[in-house]
Amino acid sequence: MKIAVLSGKGGTGKTTVAASLARVINPSQYVDCDVEEPNGYVFLKPEFVNSVPVRVEVPAADELLCTGCGECARVCQFNALAVIRGKPLVFPELCHHCGACFIVCRPKALVPELRKVGVVESDKGGTVLQGKLEIGEPVTIPVIIELKKHMRDDIPVILDSSPGASCTVVQTIDGCDYCILVTEPTPFGLHDLKIAVSLVRKMGIPFGVAINKAMDNNMSITDFCDNENIDIIIEIPYSRKIAEEYSKGNLPVDGNKVWQREFELMFRKIKEKTGK
Numbered sequence: 377m378k379i380a381v382l383s384g385k386g387g388t389g390k391t392t393v394a395a396s397l398a399r400v401i402n403p404s405q406y407v408d409c410d411v412e413e414p415n416g417y418v419f420l421k422p423e424f425v426n427s428v429p430v431r432v433e434v435p436a437a438d439e440l441l442c443t444g445c446g447e448c449a450r451v452c453q454f455n456a457l458a459v460i461r462g463k464p465l466v467f468p469e470l471c472h473h474c475g476a477c478f479i480v481c482r483p484k485a486l487v488p489e490l491r492k493v494g495v496v497e498s499d500k501g502g503t504v505l506q507g508k509l510e511i512g513e514p515v516t517i518p519v520i521i522e523l524k525k526h527m528r529d530d531i532p533v534i535l536d537s538s539p540g541a542s543c544t545v546v547q548t549i550d551g552c553d554y555c556i557l558v559t560e561p562t563p564f565g566l567h568d569l570k571i572a573v574s575l576v577r578k579m580g581i582p583f584g585v586a587i588n589k590a591m592d593n594n595m596s597i598t599d600f601c602d603n604e605n606i607d608i609i610i611e612i613p614y615s616r617k618i619a620e621e622y623s624k625g626n627l628p629v630d631g632n633k634v635w636q637r638e639f640e641l642m643f644r645k646i647k648e649k650t651g652k
């Protein structure tokens with residue numbers, strides 16, 4: 377079973393939920409798809425022993441073959457190519473690897489060149505994985521695609537998505553059996569939760585909401601979920617103790633039987649919902 381944990385808004389406690397769930401499900405695999413700043417390792421403390429480079433193909437121009445026609449620059453939707461005074465100029469960091477320029481270049485003056493954009497790291501047992509984008513690289517998708525190739529089929533997999541509702545999130549949750557949408561009871565939390573809900577509905581993935589930093593009055597979130605017929609599958613209170621432990625790299629479930637049980641119950645609910 378593949379469970380993705382996402383949040384419309386950053387800083388809601390998405391990694392707390394994802395890593396806690398991975399901790400209580402034994403065995404399970406935790407896959408950190410927040411490749412711009414993976415931080416699940418801070419809590420799960422794996423020893424990464426494998427590192428697989430992620431490379432993509434970007435065009436390189438053979439000036440002897442190039443006629444300076446400018447077709448490649450015209451077709452590129454990402455401004456990764458320019459033709460200046462009849463000479464092609466490639467900006468590889470802007471390339472989205474769509475391949476269009478190779479197709480339109482009639483003299484075949486463009487050849488693919490490999491460029492490293494990130495790495496996939498894993499521990500010895502392959503139960504904790506993370507993707508890491510190279511500094512300055514803007515395109516996350518190739519790293520997530522490579523990361524997802526290492527997912528196991530024999531144990532539950534928890535995918536820790538990046539926040540938001542961008543193509544990075546779409547790539548992460550694509551093919552998942554269930555999504556946990558983590559939110560907090562604030563106007564911003566509700567606003568971004570609505571966006572996340574419309575995304576998972578559009579993709580047809582079953583989902584439930586986890587309220588983090590829950591307070592006595594969570595009505596903004598609970599009313600929305602009631603009206604939309606959305607299950608709230610866990611509530612984690614606004615707690616100084618949890619925040620202090622978090623700052624030390626500890627999860628709510630670490631050494632706490634009450635929270636271990638809460639997360640086990642949440643997992644059981646998800647299993648019932650998905651029938652897996």
Ligand code: SF4
Nearest residue numbers: 452471472474475477
């Ligand atoms: S592969 Fe696509 S994105 Fe990259 S330079 Fe060519 S046209 Fe632009």
Ligand code: SF4
Nearest residue numbers: 442443445446448481
């Ligand atoms: S499409 Fe090919 S031939 Fe035309 S400018 Fe680009 S690299 Fe040169």
